[in-house]
Structure formats: C-alpha cells, structure tokens
Amino acid sequence: MSGHGLPCVHCGLCLDTCPTYRLLGTEADSPRGRIYIMEAIESGELELDAQAATHLSRCLGCLACESACPSGVSYGRRIDEFRPQLAARAGTEGILKNAAQSLYTNPSLVDLGLRGAALLDRFGLGALRRQAPGLGLLPSASTSGATTDNDGADWKVTPLRRSRVHQPLRARLRVALLSGCVGDQMMPQINRDSVEVLQRNGIEVVEMPGQGCCGALALHSGRRDEAVALARANLAAFARIDDVDAFVTSAAGCGALVRDYDHLLAGTDVGEEAEAFSALCRDVCELLVEVGFKTPSRPLTSAGPVAYHDACHLLHARGIAAAPRKVCEVATGSAPVDLGENNLCCGSAGSYNLDHPVLAEQLGRRKAVLARQSPPTTVAVGNVGCMLQIARALELEGVSAVVRHPVQLLAAAYRQSAGRG
Amino acid sequence: MTFDSKLLSELRAVVGAEGMVEGRASLKVYECDGYTLAKAAPDLVLLPQTTAQASEVIKLLAARRIPFVPRGAGTGVSGGCLPGDAHVMVGTSRMRAIRNLDLANRIAEVEAGVVNLEVTRAVEGRGFYYAPDPSSQSACTIGGNVAENSGGPHTLKYGVTVNHLLALEVVLPSGEVVWLDRCGEAPGFDLVGVFTGSEGTLGLVTAAKVRLMKKCEAVTTLLAVFPGVPEASRAVSAIIAAGIVPAALEMMDALVISAVEAAYRFGFPSDAGAVLIIELDGLAAGLDALAERVGQACIGEGASEIRRAADEAERALLWKSRKRAFGAMGRLTPNYCTQDGVVPRSRLPEIVAVITEVSARYGLRIANLMHAGDGNIHPLILYDESKPGEAERVVAAGDEILRACLDLGGSITGEHGIGVEKLGLMGAAFGTETLAAMADLRAAFNPLGLCNPNKVVPTDRSCVEVVRPRPRGGG
Structure with missing residues (x-):
C-alpha cells in the first residue's frame, strides 16, 4: 500500500465510470477489480498470468475512475507502474504493438500512411x-x-510556422506551443489554428526546435524508460528557449503527461526543471480562458x-x-x-x-x-x-x-x- | 468447489463465454462487497443478460441443489453478497436495459442492473426523477436497492425504496419467473413489500417498475455550523418539533468534515464540531420564510453560522461532499467499517455520548455521519487491518453501539441490511418466535435455502461464528 498513495476502500463508486466495466460487466475489468489484482500480485497471492494481464491491459487509462474516487486513489500512476510488467509479458504481440506505435509517432511514416489512405479513399475504398x-x-x-x-481539402502536412497571422506587435504574453507528434501529422490544422487564435489575442508564439513526442504512448504501454528519455529530450529543448509564460498544447493526452513530468522525473537530476516546466503547461483552451480572449x-x-x-x-x-x-x-x-x-x-x-x-x-x-x-x-x-x-x-x-x-x-x-x- | 463439466457447458450455452467468470484472477474481486471485514471468493460468477437467461441458469443450479448468491454492483456494506456457503454468484451487471418510460403514468420499467442514477438521468430532461438516492447512487443498481430497501438522504420526506416500487420481476430460487405487482393497489398480500429488503434471500430481482417523481419547483440547501455533535443533534429535534419536514437533514462530525474537505475542498469551517445539511423543497413562495425558521431553530440550539448554497453548482458540490463521505474516509485511514443503526431522533444526543465513550475505551477513532432527521446513525470506525487484533476490536465496538441503539428503542440497521455483518445481533433485536416467523416466510419463497443461504435470519444450519467478520491474514 505504501508508495501507491491512498488506499482503495472497495466502495465501488468507480465501477460505473469505467468504460470496460460498462461494456463487459465483469468486475475484474473495473478499476476496483484491477486494483485488487495488482494488490494480490504484489502480495504474492496471484501471479501475473494471462488472465490477470488481460484484465489489466484492458484499462484504457481514461482516469474516469480517479474523478469518481472519493478516496483519492492514484489509480493511473499505479497501473502505469504495472505496465512494464505487462509489456514484458506481451512477447511477440508486444513487439508488433511497439512497432505499430513507432509508425504512429514517426512523422514520415505517418505521412506515408496518410498518402496511402488518401489513395484508397480516392479509389472509392474509403469505407x-x-x-x-x-x-x-x-x-x-x-x-x-x-x-x-x-472546404476540407487542405489536410496535408503543413509546417506549424506557416501561420497566416503575424505575431502581435506588442505581445501581452509569450508562449511556446508543444506541437506533439502524431497529432500534428494527422491534423495539423489544430496547431495552426491554435497559433492563429493565440496571436489574434496578443499572445506571441515562439518556435521550439528539438521538441518531440511527449512520451505518453510509451509510458502507457509500459516503456517507462523510453518515456523518461523523451521527457528529458523535451525538457532540454524547452531549456533552449528564452523566457516564456506558458507551454501550450492542443492535445489533451500530451497535456496530461507534460503536467505530470514533475512526477515522472521526480528525484532525478532534472526533477526541479521538470517541476518548473509542468507548472507552466496549459491546454490551449485553459490558457485562453485564464488570460481572457476576444469575442469574434x-x-x-x-x-x-x-x-x-x-x-x-x-x-x-x-x-x-x-x-x-x-x-x-x-x-x-x-x-x-x-x-x-x-x-x-x-x-x-x-x-x-x-x-x-x-x-x-x-x-x-x-x-x-x-x-x-x-x-x-x-x-x-x-x-x-x-x-x-x-x-x-x-x-x-x-x-x-x-x-x-x-x-x-x-x-x-x-x-x-x-x-x- | 469444482463443477462437473456438463453443468459448465450447459451454463455456458445459456450465458455465453462472456457471461461466465472463472479463474482466480477474474474472481478475486468478488470476494467481498463494500464490507471488507469478511472475504470469500466464489468459484464461478454468472452474468446473464436477460431474465430468460437468469431463469435458465438458476434452473440449472437448482436441479443440482447448488446454492447461489445474487450480486448487483457490490456496493453493499453488510456483506449481503458474500459468497459464504454458496460458491456460485449470479450478477446483474449485464442486465442494464431501461425497458420502458411511461411518463404519463410516471412509471419506469428498468432491469435490475440499471444504476440508480441512470433512472434519473433518463427522465430528468422532462422534469422527473427517481427519489431514493443512496450515497452510492452513481454506482449501485436498482436490483441491489430492492434487495436492501435502500434509503438515502432524502428518505426523511420521500421514503425509501419500497415506497417507490410498483412491481418486481423476480426469478425464484427454483428458476421460475414471477411478477409481484402492486400497481393500482392490487388486493391481497403486498408481496413487493415482502420481497423488498429481503437481501436476496427470497430470489433474484431481474427488473422493477419504479415510480418517477416530478421535480419540486424550488429547492434550497442550508449548512448549519455547530460547536459539537450534541448541539447539532438537539437542533435536529428542534426543527422537526417546529413542524418542518425538510427533504433532507444530514449531519457530519469534525472527522468526516476533515475527510470530505480533503477530497472536495468545499470550504467547510475548519473549526466546526459538526454541521447539518438541511434541504428544503416545495413551492418557491414561502421557501425563504421556511429557511429563516430553520436557521432560527439551529441558532437557538447553538449554531454559530448558517450558510445557504448560492447556486446549483454550490448545492451540487455540497451534496457530492456528503454523498461521497464514506469513500473519502480513505484519506484518513487504510480501512474503516461503516456502522448503521437507528435511534428515535430525540435520543440522538444519548447515542452520540455512547459512541464517544466506546471510541475512547476501544482506542478507535469513530467518525459520525448521520441521516439525522431519521435518527439513522452511521458511525465510521477507522482501523488498520494490518494491525493484529484491530479488526476484532472494530467488530466488538460496532456491536456495543448497535446494542445501545436497541436499548434506546432503536434498530440494528437503518438501511444497510443485516447481511453477514449483523447476523449475530438478530437474536438481540428479535425474539425466537419472530425469527422463526421470518424463517418460515423465507422458506415460502426459498424452501431449499438455495438463494443467498445463511444471511439475514440465523438458522440452525448456519454457525454464526463462521460468518462473523474476520480479518484477512496479514493484510
């Protein structure tokens, strides 16, 4: 129990918020069930066999259970700590999955995929x-x-900086955009529009060379070391730019992890930098509401x-x-x-x-x-x-x-x- | 217990592979519900999707005289679905259809696995709601509510589950499906009333027709701050004696307040010894005057401050803080036991004195949460199951409090049921003849004792000591 934050008291309030419990109706596929399994494995009462692994790996990591939990159990961190063991069990299947993920986080391969998809769609094979x-x-x-x-035609990869609005002459804030990896490839309009909206609201958006994937996919797939390496690389990239008031992301998944870099890198040589960085991270809508934005x-x-x-x-x-x-x-x-x-x-x-x-x-x-x-x-x-x-x-x-x-x-x-x- | 392969394949043919839960990792979580002092995992869990499937599997079990335990969402707090002597569990988590919404007659027909709050969600857009609102309403099921005759904060004015049921579809322990109907004030015995609160010992509820209520025109929620529990207890009686029946009248003591404040940061005064949450509803006209009278009654008993929820968001947060207070206890303690007793509301100050004394004598922290308007107390006994002997002390302390409730003219449970937890106190609460009558009633529905054996009514067969709460070895 120690080291995992507050204990689960088995009240069951998480059950109905869990997507897999809602679909399957089996309690081992609920947060309470998964915590039970993890505790039993830790105490040696259960082994991490195929059945246990199935229940644990079905977790989406959506964290709805954390919203519902009155006891404040840090379920997400807890299951992330378990994921390396799950990944180690996964064997060949895991290797395939990692390969697939690499494709998704590799810009040129995603680009290739998009072109392939467009080709199929053009020949009427979209459905x-x-x-x-x-x-x-x-x-x-x-x-x-x-x-x-x-009119939706412009979906090709467009570099972030080709924004059609100029930086504000007198910026009230200076922010850097975390462009993300796969998201920026697949839907570049979101980042482009984020930049435009920020600039139209008197917020300067600075370039941030050297940034990459936030590490969320790796972390949630049990490749913690890889996630830590990616987080470190990003921290180094952010360190190279001058003072900014905030780091902004349009992707909620990345936004949640960068806010948690302080936890991921706690106790390391960059723990303090991570803490300072996490505190400055904002979702784009969060920032807009925080600092105020114009009504069109x-x-x-x-x-x-x-x-x-x-x-x-x-x-x-x-x-x-x-x-x-x-x-x-x-x-x-x-x-x-x-x-x-x-x-x-x-x-x-x-x-x-x-x-x-x-x-x-x-x-x-x-x-x-x-x-x-x-x-x-x-x-x-x-x-x-x-x-x-x-x-x-x-x-x-x-x-x-x-x-x-x-x-x-x-x-x-x-x-x-x-x-x- | 191992099952013969023929039975397993027959069961699988009915519920499908996805409706059969086998294997230790999958079954482990079913070893208890919200009552964690007694644990025993089942060997098989069956999750039918329809009443017909439920009936079929129960027939197959009955043919072999295999007892079973019904389970809803496992949010009960008296061990009502502890497997115990039964090794098979039949759960309703896959029976989640809302079969019919009949707003003209204000009736919803829902399957047993539908979550309490979902009923309200389905009709709130049209101004209706389902009134019984147990604290676990975001997770607990209608079937479980029927089994436990669940209450909630608003029972003071609106009554408990049985007051909102019109008909029940149940699978008897033989596998036969029957509708128990009281629609239109049907003559004869009120079998819905018999079945409700029977804690799964008479059969499995598979669906219910429930009454829908129209939302009140106006509602207002007050928070009264007191120096201590005795003052707040007296204020409860003062409000009722003034002829006011609030929709809800709840009490939380300082320990509960500190837990929910950590969880939800509502902004309760940190020096409060106790608070009352008082909800008033009805027509908009006159509500302010009523609130004023309630406030005066509280101040007359020593309240230092009266607050009123400014808007719906504040009101919602106040109720969230109250309703999730049980779970929030995890912030104070690794384990806790929720007790549930009743005293005549005028005797609340006396039972509070008993609880304080028991807490000191056993060296156990006890937090107090009460549906004060009903005299329904929920002492939460905090403990650490990894400390040897502590769980046994919790059980003994709880027993003392409940026996004191009986001495004051109350009851050993208000809404959580007997389950396995309070089996040993039934003899203190009822005479031998009454218990025998209960056993006879059960036998009328459940003659072979196949459905939820050895719960609620102690029998010769059940050795009470076996199912008395026991700590898990080593934690």
Missing part, C-alpha cells in the same frame, strides 16, 4: 479502409479537421448545433470541463450541448485502437449513436486522438456531423469576422 483497425483511424479528407473556411464580432453560426465531448485527459486527468465549452460558446454564439455520456471514454485512449480494436470500436460507436439522437452539425472535442476516433465512428454509423477542436471553431469565427470567411 472499406475505415473498417480496418489500424488504417481506419487515419483521417479522410472530409473528417480530418480541416478548417471551415477552406460575428459568431460562427455555420458550425450549427455543437455537441461537446469531454476528452478524458482534459476532464479526468486535468479537471478541465468549463474552458473548452466556453471557447465553443464564444466561437459559435451559443453554449454547446453535451454529446452524452461525456465522462465515458470514446475508446481512442492513445494506442488502445491498436491493442483492443473491438472494445475501442464499441466505445466509439456509442458516441456516434448518441450523436444520431439529436444530430449536431459539429462535434467538438479537445484532443486529436478523440477527434480521429469519433470521426471514424461517425462515418461507420453514417452520421454526418463533422468533428472539430474547440480552438478550430474559434479560429474560424475570427477569420469570418475579419472578413475572410
């Missing part, structure tokens, strides 16, 4: 491709989060009814619920409705699609079914992984809504107000 677990997640032109003012003169009514879905790593890992909704509201002129089951993961969860395609798809389709009930024109969600997952699910279920990051809605509203819509 078929969407069914495939790996390829299916790659965005197609119509859902790739293209900005509303250029014309709201983006073309976005239609907007349904907001909470990204788990915003809601559960960071407790951020109001800020992205506020951004949507200011952008479109009316408060978004909830998509429904907002505290339940969409099944994206890092590389969960690759590891547990069946469960991931069931969770994804649940979102699409909810979207069908009161069809929104736009589904807004503040994390690229969730956007890809929900876009795929909408397509599979034949629901026509588009998926946008809240900051994209705001950027489009600003552009429209500036007479460029």
